[in-house]
Amino acid sequence: MRFKYDELSQAPLIVNSIYEGGSKGNPAADDPLTKLFKVEGYLKSVGNRSGFRKSMKENNGKSTKEVAYVVIFSTGKVKEWPDFYDKAQGVFTYYGDNRAPGNHYLNTKQRGNILLKEVFEKAASNSPAIRKTIPPMFVFESTGVASNVEFLGIAVPGIKGKHIDESLELITVAEEGDQFQNYRATLTMIDIEHQGISRKWLAQLKDFNGNPNNYAPKEWINYVENGIKYVQPLDGNSREVILPEETFISPSEKQYLRKTRVTQGKFRERLLKHNQTCKICGMDIIKLLVASHIKPWSFSNDTERTDFYNGILLCPAHDAAFDNGLISFNRDGSIIISPLLNKENQKLLNLNSDLKIELEPNHLKYLEWHRHKVYIRDK
Known part of the structure; x- marks a missing residue:
């Protein structure tokens, strides 16, 4: 940036x-x-x-x-x-x-x-x-x-x-x-x-x-x-640096950004073909759904960036919580909630410790990375 x-x-x-x-x-x-x-x-x-x-x-x-x-x-x-x-x-x-x-x-x-x-x-x-x-x-x-x-x-x-x-x-x-x-x-x-x-x-x-x-x-x-x-x-x-579009970027950087947008668009399309609701709350406004990478794009190789199992569809609020390490998931799909997310905000986000999502075996290696590298355990 x-x-x-x-x-x-x-x-x-x-x-x-x-x-x-x-x-x-x-x-x-x-x-x-x-x-x-x-x-x-x-x-x-x-x-x-x-x-x-x-x-x-x-x-x-x-x-x-x-x-x-x-x-x-x-x-x-x-x-x-x-x-x-x-x-x-x-x-x-x-x-x-x-x-x-x-x-x-x-x-x-x-x-x-x-x-x-x-x-x-x-x-x-x-x-x-x-x-x-x-x-x-x-x-x-x-x-x-x-x-x-x-x-x-x-x-x-x-x-x-x-x-x-x-x-x-x-x-x-x-x-x-x-x-x-x-x-x-x-x-x-x-x-x-x-x-x-x-x-x-x-x-x-x-x-x-x-x-x-x-x-x-x-x-x-x-x-x-x-x-x-x-x-x-x-x-x-x-760690890759992606510059905002309003700044000057070279032709090679423009080519990289163009490739990034196309790749991420296809990634989202694949997730939407499988399901069209937020994995956590069930929100089904397609325009608002975010194709969130479990292992972030910046840490993934080319294969991982397009792997269906490295993705999870979330509404904007739950995507932000997941991306910033405030929530993650165990191997059985049960939610883990960071101590940084207090009870009041958990309620506003409609989150509780009983929440559980469906996962497939190929999701697990990415979620293990997320739990260890993104999820915030301590205040």
């Missing part, structure tokens, strides 16, 4: 999405990250300079010394410090913020290397309580067009199968006779929900008294509770 500059203060963080900068011609004023991370109800955002930007927690309208989260911004163009994202493996290599010969590697303006050192020390702990104090790191890369940036995902320190001490290396670089040191950090990009990161989570992180697990991505909670060994890395290649 693509978000324009004036939309950023309300925009969710969606992997591979583009966030446009301003048009004033002033790099500081046009910086999209400052606006994107200005959380409603809190005074300060992240800075508009450097590749390592911290946002501090706030207490009663005042900044504290505790880090809420970090934004890592890479241009990908500094030869001496070649930050690199391996999308297939979900591994991001980031070089620290000491870029000046003769300067001690921990003595940097943004104190980024000090924070990296602290974060990796906490990651080495076996205590979930200590990992809970690790600030999330949101990684962005320049698109090369104006001030626009692309969101790559959330990074956690270390990678599976490698000791945490080996994931933060102190390297020495020689430049014109001077030697200086810097960190090379290896980070894992975690697999977050396709609908992206809620701004409510950013607010919880900013609040000195907030709960950093409230509204957090499920894989972030998994990391906090179980450590890097059990984390599911993000496959960045599986």
